[in-house]
Structures are given as C-alpha cells and as structure tokens.
Amino acid sequence: MAAKDMTSSQIKQTNRQKILKYLQENKGEISNEEISRETGIDKTNIPREIKKLENEGHKISKRYEQIGRSKFVWFLLTSSQTKQMSSQKKKTKLPVQKIKKAEKSETIKENRDHREVISVEQMGQEVTLFGRTIPLDKVREIARETLLGHRVMMEGVKSWLGVWKKRYHEYLEDKPEHFLIDKYEKAQETLNFLYKVEKLFKEITNGKS
Numbered sequence: 242m243a244a245k246d247m248t249s250s251q252i253k254q255t256n257r258q259k260i261l262k263y264l265q266e267n268k269g270e271i272s273n274e275e276i277s278r279e280t281g282i283d284k285t286n287i288p289r290e291i292k293k294l295e296n297e298g299h300k301i302s303k304r305y306e307q308i309g310r311s312k313f314v315w316f317l318l319t320s321s322q323t324k325q326m327s328s329q330k331k332k333t334k335l336p337v338q339k340i341k342k343a344e345k346s347e348t349i350k351e352n353r354d355h356r357e358v359i360s361v362e363q364m365g366q367e368v369t370l371f372g373r374t375i376p377l378d379k380v381r382e383i384a385r386e387t388l389l390g391h392r393v394m395m396e397g398v399k400s401w402l403g404v405w406k407k408r409y410h411e412y413l414e415d416k417p418e419h420f421l422i423d424k425y426e427k428a429q430e431t432l433n434f435l436y437k438v439e440k441l442f443k444e445i446t447n448g449k450s
Contacts, residue, residue, distance in 0.1 A: 256280070256282050256286060256290045257290040257291075257293045257294050257297075259280040259281075259282060260276060260280060260282065260287065260290050260291065260294065261294055261299065261318075263276060263279060263280055264276075264301070264316065264317075264318035265318060269317065270304065270315040270316065270317045271315065271316050271317070272313045272314065272315050272316075273287050273288075273313065273314040273315075273316070274313060276316070287314075288314070291303075291316060299318065299320070300318070300319040300320035301316055301317065301318055301319065302316070302317045302319055303315070303316060303317075304317075391435050391438045391439055391442060392439070394435055395432065395435045395436070395439065398428055398431055398432045398435065399432060401428055402425065402428055402429060402432065405421065405425055406425075408421065409421060409422060409425040
C-alpha cells in the first residue's frame with residue numbers, strides 16, 4: 242500500500258502506530274526502506290519511532306546490512322504482548338483476591354457449621370447425662386476449675402491407684418467379677434483424661450506466653 246492510498250483513519254495514526262501496525266501485519270524481517278515506502282514515514286525518522294515502541298514494551302530485533310553504497314536496517318517484531326500481559330496480570334489480581342476471600346469465607350462457614358454440629362451433640366450429651374443442658378457460663382467455670390485443679394486431682398487418683406494396684410491384679414486372676422476391678426479401671430481412665438487436660442493446659446499456657 243503506497244502512502245497516497247492511505248485511508249483517513251490511517252492518516253490519523255501516529256508514526257509509531259503506523260509502524261507497529263505494519264510490523265504486526267507483515268511477519269518476518271522488514272527493511273527500513275519498505276516501512277518508509279508503505280507507511281509514508283521518512284526513513285530517517287523510523288529509528289526514533291522504533292525506539293518509542295521499544296520503550297512501550299514492544300520487542301523489536303534489528304539487523305544491519307550494507308548493500309553497495311546503501312545501508313539497510315531490517316526490523317522484526319518478536320513480541321508485542323509485554324504491556325498487554327502486564328495489564329492482564331494486574332486485572333487478574335482482583336479476581337484472585339476475591340477467590341481467596343470466597344475460599345476464606347467458605348472455610349469460616351464450614352468451621353462455624355462444624356462448631357454448631359458439635360454444640361448440638363454436646364447439648365444432647367448433657368441432656369442424657371444431667372437431664373438438662375448446662376449454661377455456657379457454667380461450662381466455662383467448670384473448665385476453669387478443672388484446669389486449675391487438675392494437678393491435685395491427678396495426685397489423688399494416682400495415689401488411689403497405687404494403693405489398690407496389687408489388689409486389682411489379684412482380683413483379675415481370682416475374682417474377675419469383683420466391683421473393685423471396674424472402679425480401678427474407671428480410675429485409670431480418669432487419670433488418662435487428666436493427663437490430656439494437663440497437656441492441654443500447657444499448650445494454652447505456652448500459647449499465651
């Protein structure tokens with residue numbers, strides 16, 4: 242396309258826009274002579290416009306060739322996506338954040354639902370054991386007293402188990418139906434539970450510190 246055949250819309254384009262469009266539409270190396278001829282841009286201005294395109298992020302390779310007394314410069318558009326990709330990355334940041342927020346919201350909802358299920362199960366256990374539910378402030382009070390007094394309880398249960406340990410093993414062999422066996426085993430379960438409470442108490446204390 243010669244310069245005189247250019248449309249009015251093309252005339253309104255800047256020189257670098259004309260060069261970029263021509264490089265995009267024509268693959269392969271293009272000489273400065275051809276660009277000048279097809280876009281109507283003076284050959285001496287082409288290097289300056291190419292530099293502007295490079296500053297905008299377009300990758301353009303250059304090759305110089307001497308043919309007789311004429312010196313040619315060959316241009317090749319290797320990438321014109323730098324700016325576009327950068328803008329796309331910026332645009333995708335917000336949706337990613339939204340997704341993360343949505344995932345976080347969903348996790349919170351799942352945790353809340355899980356707590357609600359546990360709460361319902363716990364209420365059912367309380368009704369089964371005590372005939373009614375236990376108020377939350379009362380539960381907290383019991384938990385606090387249990388944590389503060391667990392060491393005393395542990396020592397008491399350990400002492401009781403130590404006293405009855407020999408008799409327990411004797412009854413296991415001679416009197417397997419004796420009531421002491423059941424009491425001893427329940428005391429052992431209680432001691433194991435108190436060990437767990439002690440571990441929990443240490444974790445809470447260390448977490449606060």
